[in-house]
Each structure stands twice: as structure tokens, then as C-alpha cells.
Amino acid sequence: MDLADLPPLREALAEHGLMAKKSFGQHFLLDLNITRKIARLAQVGDGDTVIEVGPGPGGLTRALLETGAKVIAVEKDERFRPLLEDVAAASGRLTLVLGDALAVDEAELARGGPAHVVSNLPYNVGTPLLIKWLTGPWTPASLTLMFQKEVADRIAAAPGASAYGRLAVIAQATSHAQLVMDVPARAFTPPPKVDSAVVRLTPRADRPSPERLDAMQKLTAAAFGQRRKMLRASLKALGGEPLIAAAGLDPQARAETVDVAGFLRLADAWLARRTG
Numbered sequence: 639m640d641l642a643d644l645p646p647l648r649e650a651l652a653e654h655g656l657m658a659k660k661s662f663g664q665h666f667l668l669d670l671n672i673t674r675k676i677a678r679l680a681q682v683g684d685g686d687t688v689i690e691v692g693p694g695p696g697g698l699t700r701a702l703l704e705t706g707a708k709v710i711a712v713e714k715d716e717r718f719r720p721l722l723e724d725v726a727a728a729s730g731r732l733t734l735v736l737g738d739a740l741a742v743d744e745a746e747l748a749r750g751g752p753a754h755v756v757s758n759l760p761y762n763v764g765t766p767l768l769i770k771w772l773t774g775p776w777t778p779a780s781l782t783l784m785f786q787k788e789v790a791d792r793i794a795a796a797p798g799a800s801a802y803g804r805l806a807v808i809a810q811a812t813s814h815a816q817l818v819m820d821v822p823a824r825a826f827t828p829p830p831k832v833d834s835a836v837v838r839l840t841p842r843a844d845r846p847s848p849e850r851l852d853a854m855q856k857l858t859a860a861a862f863g864q865r866r867k868m869l870r871a872s873l874k875a876l877g878g879e880p881l882i883a884a885a886g887l888d889p890q891a892r893a894e895t896v897d898v899a900g901f902l903r904l905a906d907a908w909l910a911r912r913t914g
């Protein structure tokens with residue numbers, strides 16, 4: 639048997655008596671045109687290793703396998719094991735890992751080699767997973783991820799936009815982030831309440847050190863925690879005007895107008911003052 643011999647996804651779900659569970663954030667993509675498009679946007683193929691979070695019924699998994707890539711799929715809901723074992727048998731290139739994606743060690747899964755992450759993410763753990771991949775010890779080759787549209791906008795937002803905040807600064811300090819596809823709620827089974835979008839992120843070669851990232855987390859929390867206030871007020875406890883001047887920023891500016899480079903300079907100034 640090969641991939642083309644697998645039953646259509648709806649049939650596979652019915653055969654195994656499976657229904658979506660809300661507690662696992664399950665909204666399935668059963669249209670192979672959409673899953674194939676996501677696999678194309680991920681730019682993976684023969685010889686690549688892909689880590690997929692939450693394969694569920696395996697629609698995106700099938701599209702990724704069709705590219706020739708090897709897929710390591712991490713699924714928390716054990717009910718999908720038999721269905722996914724059929725996909726593994728048909729392709730010969732799928733490894734199924736049953737567990738929580740927040741707890742897995744990606745370096746170990748990829749056996750020390752490079753790996754791309756592609757996922758139609760469960761909404762409840764999407765942001766913590768993104769932060770893990772962007773700031774944790776393991777660096778992905780690329781990330782192609784489906785989020786709620788509102789979260790996708792917050793990742794890719796430019797300074798001055800209402801969606802610009804902590805998530806944009808951390809995502810863009812660590813990666814190049816681009817919104818590459820809008821997906822309407824009706825494309826999912828069952829449809830969620832809101833639309834979604836796919837974001838592609840490629841980690842920067844000059845990713846900030848853990849110390850700089852820690853400093854940025856503190857500074858962005860304070861600055862965007864009071865986003866309507868001027869920096870000299872919101873950053874008062876962290877160094878106030880001298881710190882802001884050391885970073886070459888205007889103390890009267892508001893957080894939403896400070897670009898990623900500005901926050902990096904603030905982080906460096908904050909670290910220099912602590913060690914100096």
C-alpha cells in the first residue's frame with residue numbers, strides 16, 4: 639500500500655469512529671488542496687526532516703509525506719494512534735510520537751540533525767510552543783504554523799500597528815516572520831469561531847543570546863504593559879531616562895513606536911548597566 643491507497647480523510651475518521659474533541663483544540667483540515675498548499679509554503683521536500691505537532695487525522699501529514707520529506711509527528715490524543723499507524727505503514731517515512739509537544743525534546747527527535755516544524759497548531763498551546771521554538775535551546779530550520787488570525791497578526795506586526803507588541807518583538811528579534819496564507823474558519827472541520835492564517839518564520843543567524851532575550855522579555859513586559867504611557871514612565875523601575883538615553887531612544891516615545899532594533903539596544907543598555 640502507498641499514500642495514494644489510503645481512504646479519504648472523512649472515511650478514515652468514520653472507519654475509526656473519531657470525532658473532534660474541543661479540549662484538544664481539534665479543528666481538522668480535511669481538504670487536501672489546502673494541506674498541499676501549506677506543505678508547499680513550508681518549502682520542504684525529499685531528504686528533509688519535518689516535526690509536525692498534532693497530526694490528528696493526518697491530512698497535513700499526508701501532504702508533507704507527499705513532498706518526500708520524513709515526518710516525525712507528535713500527537714497528544716492517543717485515539718489517533720491506529721489511524722496514524724495506517725499512514726505510517728503506507729508511507730514508510732512517518733514516525734509517530736504520542737505525547738505533549740510542550741514537553742518533547744526536538745533535538746532528540748531529530749537525532750541532532752536539522753528539522754523544519756510544520757503544524758496546524760492547537761490554539762491553546764500555539765503561543766507557548768512558538769516561544770519554545772524561538773527562544774529555547776533547540777533551533778528549527780524553519781517554522782510554518784497555522785494560528786488564529788489575530789495571533790498571526792501579532793507575530794508579523796510592524797511598529798505603529800495596533801497588533802505590534804511583545805510577541806512581534808520577540809518573534810522578529812529571533813526570526814524573519816511573514817504571514818503567508820489566510821485560511822477562513824469554514825475550511826476547518828468543525829469550524830472554529832475565528833479565521834486563521836499561516837505564518838512562516840526562519841530563525842535569524844544572529845539570534846540574540848539567552849541573556850539578551852531575557853532582558854528583552856523584561857523590558858517588553860514593562861513597556862507594553864503600559865503601552866499608552868511614555869517610555870520614561872513605563873520603564874522607570876528598570877532604569878528610566880538614563881537607560882532610554884543609553885539606548886538612543888526618545889524618553890517621550892511610546893512602546894508601540896519602538897522597533898525591534900530599539901528594544902535590542904535597550905536590552906544591551908540594561909545588561910551593561912547591571913554588569914557595569
Ligand code: SAM
Binds near residue numbers: 696737761
Ligand atoms: N493537523 C490536523 C489537521 O490539520 O487536520 C489537526 C490539527 S488540530 C488544530 C490540533 C491537533 O493538535 C489535534 O490533533 C490535537 O489532538 C493535537 N494537540 C493538542 N494539544 C497538543 C499538545 N500539547 N501536543 C501535541 N498535540 C496536541
